[in-house]
Amino acid sequence: MLLSVVVPVKDEQENARPLYERVRGALDGSRTGAWELIFVDDGSTDGTFTELEKLAAADERVKIVRLRRNFGQSAATQAGLDAACGEIIVTMDGDLQNDPADIPLLLAKLHEGYDAVLGQRHNRQDKLLLRKLPSLLANAIIRQVLGVPFKDFGCTLRAVRRDVFEGMVLYGEMHRFITALILQQGANVTQIPVRHHPRTAGKSKYNLTRTLRVLLDLMTVKFQGSFQTRPMHLFGGVGMVCLLAGAVSVIASAVMKYTTGPGMTHNPLFLLGAVAGLIGVQFVSLGLMGEVLTRVYYESQGKRPYVIRERRNLEQSPSPNTRSRRSAA
Numbered sequence: 001m002l003l004s005v006v007v008p009v010k011d012e013q014e015n016a017r018p019l020y021e022r023v024r025g026a027l028d029g030s031r032t033g034a035w036e037l038i039f040v041d042d043g044s045t046d047g048t049f050t051e052l053e054k055l056a057a058a059d060e061r062v063k064i065v066r067l068r069r070n071f072g073q074s075a076a077t078q079a080g081l082d083a084a085c086g087e088i089i090v091t092m093d094g095d096l097q098n099d100p101a102d103i104p105l106l107l108a109k110l111h112e113g114y115d116a117v118l119g120q121r122h123n124r125q126d127k128l129l130l131r132k133l134p135s136l137l138a139n140a141i142i143r144q145v146l147g148v149p150f151k152d153f154g155c156t157l158r159a160v161r162r163d164v165f166e167g168m169v170l171y172g173e174m175h176r177f178i179t180a181l182i183l184q185q186g187a188n189v190t191q192i193p194v195r196h197h198p199r200t201a202g203k204s205k206y207n208l209t210r211t212l213r214v215l216l217d218l219m220t221v222k223f224q225g226s227f228q229t230r231p232m233h234l235f236g237g238v239g240m241v242c243l244l245a246g247a248v249s250v251i252a253s254a255v256m257k258y259t260t261g262p263g264m265t266h267n268p269l270f271l272l273g274a275v276a277g278l279i280g281v282q283f284v285s286l287g288l289m290g291e292v293l294t295r296v297y298y299e300s301q302g303k304r305p306y307v308i309r310e311r312r313n314l315e316q317s318p319s320p321n322t323r324s325r326r327s328a329a
Contacts, residue, residue, distance in 0.1 A: 001086075001087045002088075003032050004035070004085060004090070005089075005092065005103070006084055007019065007040070007092055008040040009044065009076075010043060010044050010076075011044050011046045011203070012048055012094045013051050015201050016048060016055065016094070017051060019100070022101070023037055024059075026100040027100075036063055036084070036086065037063070038063045038064075038083050039064050039065070039094070040083075041064065043068070043070030043071065049064075049066055056312040056313055063083065063312060063313040063314050064312035065079045067308060072173060074172055075170065075171065077091060078170040081165050083314055088110065088160070089159070090107075091160070092157045092158075093156045093157075095199050096200065096201070098194070098197075102119065102194040102195055103157075106119065106192070109190065109192055113188065114188050114189065114190050115161050116158060116159065116160040117158065118152070118155065118158045118179055118190070119155040119156075119158055119194035120191045120192065121193075138153070138214045139151060139153055139154070142177075142218060145222055146218075146222065146225070148183060151191070153176065153177070153179050153180070155194065168182075172217065172220075173213055176214055177217060180221050184225045229294060230294075231286075232287035235284070239286075239287060240280065241280070242279045243281070245273075245280075246275070246277035246279075249269045249270065250273035252269050253269040253270035
């Protein structure tokens with residue numbers, strides 16, 4: 001059974017070779033069998049690609065996907081998933097904070113019958129204020145909103161069976177919610193502690209603005225998980241509440257006109273009812289448009305969120321989607 005290790009990298013020239021050597025040491029010395037290491041160069045501006053070319057020339061198991069520019073970690077991860085040929089896919093960061101020696105542990109747990117095994121960073125080696133506290137807050141919110149019991153959603157070290165990734169498309173910055181997306185596939189998932197090391201080379205791409213992006217993306221994931229196939233239930237429900245509130249306000253203003261209250265044109269309830277009615281109509285219309293777009297989305301062929309500049313050791317290894325299209329032809 002072929003194992004694919006997918007590693008998106010950006011400006012990790014100093015970490016590329018040590019990471020390859022650690023992956024090779026961890027997998028060659030275990031019973032994992034055949035493996036491939038797929039580096040996705042996400043628009044690096046240093047000598048990362050040159051270093052990766054040297055590795056690919058020396059070992060055909062090292063494969064490279066070079067994107068035309070920096071598309072972000074989600075798109076780079078998706079590019080690696082599309083290029084992977086293994087029945088089991090391991091994802092990890094390229095900064096050496098994840099330990100490749102934990103891969104056999106993930107695989108052993110996966111073979112107990114799980115569809116995905118996630119890593120939980122034990123004794124995390126990051127700055128407290130910049131990384132740990134925002135991560136704790138984000139993880140707590142994600143658990144509450146999505147109802148997912150896992151403690152660490154930010155660990156990129158995970159082992160997943162290929163069929164779980166089939167049909168999953170990452171875009172924007174959805175790589176942070178791969179765990180939630182996997183669970184939405186109905187997969188049997190568990191999490192085990194893994195080692196975490198301090199960064200010794202390269203520069204972290206993380207900043208506090210990502211915490212805000214996590215909260216915004218969380219709303220997207222919640223919508224996808226609960227209302228993607230039925231947007232009218234969300235927008236139409238809000239619209240009906242607004243229409244009901246508007247009707248009650250207009251009726252109340254009419255009753256007040258003929259009792260002791262002011263005239264309808266001088267009553268703020270009448271204006272409130274009119275505004276609420278307009279908002280309700282807009283939400284219902286948005287729900288109808290969402291229903292149309294949902295059908296277009298599911299009935300048309302989607303595009304990948306990246307553009308590849310060139311490949312290494314992949315000319316004879318088309319992606320699963322390419323193979324399926326060829327078979328259909």
